[in-house]
Amino acid sequence: MVAKRIIPCLDVKDGRTVKGINFVGLHDVGDAVELGKAYAAQGADELVYLDISATVEERNTFTSLVERIALNINIPFTVGGGISTIDDAARLLDVGADKISINSAAVRNPGLIDEIARKYGSQFVVLAIDAKKVDDKYLITTHGGRQLTERELFAWAREGEQRGAGEILLTSMDHDGTRDGYPCELFAKLCSELSIPVIASGGAGSVKDIADVLSVGCADAALAASIFHYGEITVGELKRELKKQGIKVRI
């Protein structure tokens, strides 16, 4: 069977990574290529680069950065942030991105998923969903959790799969940044309703949290940022721990 994946996420602004201050053994933690290579060497299965730029100039810098990443990194990587048209996706594919993730733009215009998947294949399209619990339902938010929509999580994820998304990247906005662990029941329910892989994001504070979401939560992959960037644990240490607990990982 396919191994569970561990995916460090790097935030990029104006061509530089913006976290990672305690990363050991690296000359320039702001260099997105160098940091990505270090994660790959530790055993990361994939990387996600998230463009948090605000201006067009910064966005162009990101595109040339993606070109450098593609040339230097020998594992798959996804890029996300600000992709709202098929032309944005094409531009990133042309410079070597393996996958793109779309979020708010897909909520606004669901046909974008079909359009990109038809042209470039489902393997290229990751549908990122930010969900928030309201009463007893999970609703979709956009714009980094600032705007609540009326779309319900499970219906939207199923729609995304039908439209051609190759993977779902789910962040629970109630857990993101808390380091209290992932909502495993939510992930288990989502995984049982979909046939495409689900990546769990937001909430990892410990090895146990990640082990739980990959076992109890049935997630296919775990994405995390701060636990790696601040040097609390390396990807290699994490994966060895997961293996000890009987979770299949690539060592």
Added chain:
Amino acid sequence: MIAIIDYDTGNLRSVCNALERIGAEYCVTDNIDIIKSADKVLLPGVGEASSAMNELQKRGLCDVIKNLTSPVLGICIGMQLMCRHSEEGNVDCLGIFDTDVRRFVPDASKGVKVPHMGWNEIRNLQTPLFDGIEEGAFVYFVHSFAPDICDDTIALSCNGREFTAALSKGNFYATQFHPEKSGDIGEQILKNFIAL
């Protein structure tokens, strides 16, 4: 010189980048004379089988590929096109390898997902393509269809059912996984191919 066959099936960039990293000389082309005279030929690609076959036919490349005598490596959809037939778009393919390509069946109770995406182990490794690669090495797969096991199978993997992860017959080689995205192990496999 390695000729990478350009038949308009998506991203050839990652294959080029991998060859850059290992210092191999290559060109991206659909020119029949260049392909025929190349030392090695790569048939990569992502996409849908019947439209990919159509792209090969449009360029008059089907017989050219079948008659090549230099080492040829098909990757992912490139491998599937070298088989007899694909269930994807119900299309007859090049028939270099004596096997057919079938879809995976998702099974939530066993954790079988489609597409089969991520790192999986390869076993029963044979031929110089896998020199220096250990049994159970992990490589990166992204696909929903895979060839059945046959006499030409030189590596196996499993996603719900066992399937062919690599094939070889004479000068023809193929991998269902992406060596260009499979870290150091993938680069070793590409180097092994280049050294053939």
